[in-house]
Amino acid sequence: MQETNLSPQRFIRKTFPVGPLQCNCTLLGDTQTGKAIVVDPGGDPEKILAELDALGLQVVGIYHTHAHLDHVLAAGAIKARTGASIHLHREDKFLWDMLEQQCAMFGVPYQAQPEPDQWLEDDQALDCCGVALHTPGHSPGSTSFWFEEANLLIAGDTLFRRSIGRTDLWGGDYPTIERSIQERLFSLDDAAVVVTGHGPDTSIGEEKEENPFVRG
Numbered sequence: 001m002q003e004t005n006l007s008p009q010r011f012i013r014k015t016f017p018v019g020p021l022q023c024n025c026t027l028l029g030d031t032q033t034g035k036a037i038v039v040d041p042g043g044d045p046e047k048i049l050a051e052l053d054a055l056g057l058q059v060v061g062i063y064h065t066h067a068h069l070d071h072v073l074a075a076g077a078i079k080a081r082t083g084a085s086i087h088l089h090r091e092d093k094f095l096w097d098m099l100e101q102q103c104a105m106f107g108v109p110y111q112a113q114p115e116p117d118q119w120l121e122d123d124q125a126l127d128c129c130g131v132a133l134h135t136p137g138h139s140p141g142s143t144s145f146w147f148e149e150a151n152l153l154i155a156g157d158t159l160f161r162r163s164i165g166r167t168d169l170w171g172g173d174y175p176t177i178e179r180s181i182q183e184r185l186f187s188l189d190d191a192a193v194v195v196t197g198h199g200p201d202t203s204i205g206e207e208k209e210e211n212p213f214v215r216g
């Protein structure tokens with residue numbers, strides 16, 4: 001579990017792996033308003049809801065970095081229990097619509113999900129805090145979430161510690177992910193913590209120096 005008390009206690013974030021492919025799910029909460037968002041509820045809805053209860057936060061939005069099966073499978077269960085709305089970039093709608101096929105390909109039990117409630121736009125403000133950055137390449141609708149006040153980026157499968165997301169799945173494209181990382185992510189503060197889609201956190205500065213796939 002990776003956990004930080006950010007920005008003099010105002011923002012809380014908790015990241016933990018969920019689901020069969022161990023996608024990192026992140027809870028980001030504002031202690032002043034008591035509101036939180038869930039990013040990438042890929043499975044284990046009971047675990048996610050228990051963590052939210054323990055933090056005493058009310059979920060107001062469910063945000064997806066992209067619509068690969070391992071990042072979405074608990075969205076419907078969390079929406080049903082909390083009433084929070086589901087957000088996704090429209091360019092990943094085709095992946096959301098082919099969830100059953102994705103599950104079959106990866107041998108993961110399929111669970112139908114409700115339609116997203118809102119399509120994310122580039123630079124759009126999120127319900128609790130932060131903004132969406134459209135960073136296509138891993139998938140056409142891949143989106144990162146930037147929390148300036150907390151100096152924190154949630155990158156989904158776009159950027160990993162010393163690696164980047166694969167581009168051989170539906171709609172993936174290497175020159176596009178390279179451009180997204182160089183132009184949108186590497187222009188952020190070097191000290192910003194990066195929450196990745198799988199595995200440990202990193203920082204923008206470290207990846208600019210050390211990432212073997214994309215030059216800083």
Ligand SMILES: [Zn+2]
Pocket residue numbers: 066068138157165
């Ligand atoms: Zn993915």
Ligand SMILES: [Zn+2]
Pocket residue numbers: 023068070071157197198
């Ligand atoms: Zn993933």
